Amino acid sequence: MKTLKIIKIGGNIIDNDDALSSFIKDFSTIKGPKILVHGGGKLATKLATQMNIPVTMIEGRRITDSDTLDIITMVYAGKINKNIVAQLQANNCNSIGFSGADGNTIVSNKRPTEPIDYGFAGDVKQVNTETLDILLQHNITPVFCAITHDKNGQLLNTNADTIASELAIGFASIYKTELYYCFEKNGVLEDVNNDDSVIENINTESYQTLIKNGIIYEGMLPKLNNCFYAINHNVEKVCIGKSEMLFNTNTKHTTITK
Template sequence: MGKKKLKVIKIGGNIIDDQMKLKDFLKSFAKLKGPKILVHGGGKLASKMAKKMNVPVEMIEGRRVTNAETLDIITMVYAGKINKNIVAQLQANNCNTIGFSGADGNTIIAKKRPVNEIDYGFVGDIVKVEVSVIKLLLINNLSILFCAISHDRKGQLFNTNADTIASELAIALSKDFEVELYYCFEKNGVLKDIHDDSSVIEKIDQKNYITFKEQGIISDGMIPKLDNCFYALEKKVKKICIGKPEMLFDKNIKFTKIHK
């Protein structure tokens, strides 16, 4: 008997920030058959909360500098407000789900990002994903919702990139499942022209990825996302796609598939 298919899906902040979009997505997610894991961030909501509490928001190249106050806000917003609201909505759609941070079940262990030129504060780089609890829940037909928080097994929580959490979960679980990794955001996929939503690059492999980077077609925040994707493919993740959430449910929609 072959391995069971497992979908690991990461949803971007633009879906979380729009109540109607989120509601529609969760209704569809609940209907997906088989084992599934959903990963979310929530950076915009955390930034809004920080402004309300007069805590400065510091971003360097799209990455949040996380001091102790910011970490408190992120924990409240990610592991609390967003995570539990999504769990409640999934329960309303008959999708039995458990909400996790990386500390729950000792699932995602990280270390503090070393200080080179920049001190990112309480930002964690993942060291290990413990799959035993995750597998137990998936085998018993529970869906899992992860927020973008890890821990160090010494009592310290860390803010951790949600894309990385999704890819590390996919990699760790690929020993036991045939894993498909989906990055869902507001665009139709990776675009040739950022201003033209129909200019989807439907297939990216390592060869044309280098060319697209040289030509400046792929740049900025898309580079770490795609680097993550190629790393996950090398580590036996079966299938990786980037695009709108509709790609999960609609066979006719265009999106980007990452190939070796």
């Protein structure tokens, strides 16, 4: 069974042209089938501010009203996604940009309005791998933005970490799937003020202890919940850290295991 790498990048790479260019150059050298998932960075917020559209965040998540959905569709599925695809082509990595609506690849339900109404936010219901697998078999790399659809004509804003996790789970029956979350830290840290305090391995048991002791909290909880959800649904390996971990095996990072 072949190994499929699913790699998610966030704003720390997307918001920095030099960092994005460097990452794409390295990403293009990764052998074998791979899928890239990207978040939105700060551009959607910047554009909304320029257009006098209010930006509302609750617990770090964007409230997506219809005007905001228009903006993030333009930014995520348009400018950012196509810029990444164009740069991949420049590095001889043939790729195609995707939202969940393209090829009916990711179907979501609109999130319930209780207890918080997040607007047009989507929770993934189904991943359809057939079209993507044809591309992977022809050495074409899918590049996903954080937009899905409900199969009734409605686009939905969907957490990029979740999209990466659900893709890894969806492919787990036909590939050995490895999931990599690239962000600005070296990994999950024992001391948030010390970049060298990387917890190199976390399993189900130690995770609960880390939460209980207050070492893992707030922003890291949703990310790690996605990690364990993936591991518990037959994903082979999940890693968290800086993107260098993909290209240098000696780079410190966190590996999640059962």
